[in-house]
Amino acid sequence: MQDERILITGGAGFIGSNLANRLAGNNDVIAIDDEYLGTPENLEGAVDYRQQSVLDDELPTDVDVVFHLAALSSYAMHEDDPTTGARVNVEGFVNTVDQARQDGCDTVVYASTSSIYGSQTDPSPEDMPVTVNTGYEASKLARERYAEYFANHYELNMAGMRFFSVYQGFEGAEEHKGEYANVIAQFAGDLADGEPPVLYGDGTQTRDFTHVDDIVRGLELAAEHELTGVYNLGTGDAYSFNELVDMLNDELGTDIEPEYVENPIPDSVYVHDTCADSSKIREEASWEPQISLKEGLEMVCRPYR
Structure with a gap:
């Protein structure tokens, strides 16, 4: 991607900061974060960082692309406070996407989860039945349903990415x-x-461990190809x-x-x-994991x- 105006929510977090730093060299990148899970120390100077919550009324959504990565991202967080989990993960998603829609943005790439597949030793395709056993999973599946609404009702490009066990190491943004x-x-x-x-x-x-660099490339390709639907990002191993x-x-x-x-x-x-079947995004966006x-x-x- 280049010469685009981009908003990344959760932009000071682990995946968000890696994405922001990668894209800031050739694009105008705004990263927002409420700093509950992120820290601006993860970000390079070229990123326009703003401390904001996805629940705020005035978000910088006058952009070409939104990468919505902000979330309460663990089972424990949702068990400790289910209401806040739903507000941040669901209401925050709807709030951000609707403001972007009103500002003329038609491309959103957002974080879902592979946890909804449950325990699977065979590679899991996107069209297999899914179940919800935790508040975290419920909030991410709700995102997918709201994304379907925005895509069908407003013709937005809405790509939900089901990540598989993303890592980088403590010397990185993790x-x-x-x-x-x-x-x-x-x-x-x-x-x-x-x-x-x-x-x-x-x-x-077992886990399908996927390096954050491969995840970031998948997010970027989903935006470039204006994908709509849900997509796995995992190695298949x-x-x-x-x-x-x-x-x-x-x-x-x-x-x-x-x-x-x-x-x-x-x-x-x-x-x-967990194990990903990522053939869908390979076919539609030519994504391949590059880091064994x-x-x-x-x-x-x-x-x-």
């Missing part, structure tokens, strides 16, 4: 997330400090937490066994396995050496 960071960042940090990583259950759960710890030990030159603890998240809501897990772990571990 550092401020702390306990909410991807397990790759947490496990690498533990091992580098000589501490055993803590695994829920027996460590056989799944690794267990046990395998992940072994790979991180290899990268760091450590030999530390993990600590296994009882899973504090109820089995009825815990997603044990081995390459990504090397990038995560490099600062610790």
Whole structure:
């Protein structure tokens, strides 16, 4: 993308700041964030940063493209305060998109979630049945339904991106997330400090780990191709937490066994396995993941050496 005026909500957060910094070189990028989960320290100077909430009345939506990434993004946050979770994730989405629509913007790319597939060891396509077991999942599925409304009623381009286990490492913009960071960042940090990583259950759960650089390219391509619908962003390869710890030990030159603890998240809501079928966005926008897990772990571990 180039020579576009762009708004990124949640723009000081993990994925949002990576996207803002990538696009700011060739575009006029505005990033807003309420700083609950983000920090402006993640952003480069070329980004026009403003501390605002997606619930505000006057948002800078006179833009060509909106990337709506702002959200309360964990199961625990929604269980602690379901009303605030719904307000930020659903009302904030509708508020932002409707202001953009009124300002003449017709392209919105927004964050959904792959959690609604539940536990799946086979690659999950977008058209498979989905279920909602948590407030977080309910809020993201509500976004998809409202996006369908905006697309059908107002003919907006509305692309919902179902992310699969996005990581970068604590040396990137993930550092401020702390306990909410991807397990790759947490496990690498533990091992580098000589501490055993803590695994829920027996460590056989699997994730389709996707590097943030690949996610950012997918978001950009969705806007460039003016996509409408929902799209998976994942590699199609799944690794267990046990395998992940072994790979991180290899990268760091450590030999530390993990600590296994009882899973504090109820089995009825815990997603044990994820794997993406990303053929839809590959076909419609020529997106391909470029960073293998081995390459990504090397990038995560490099600062610790």
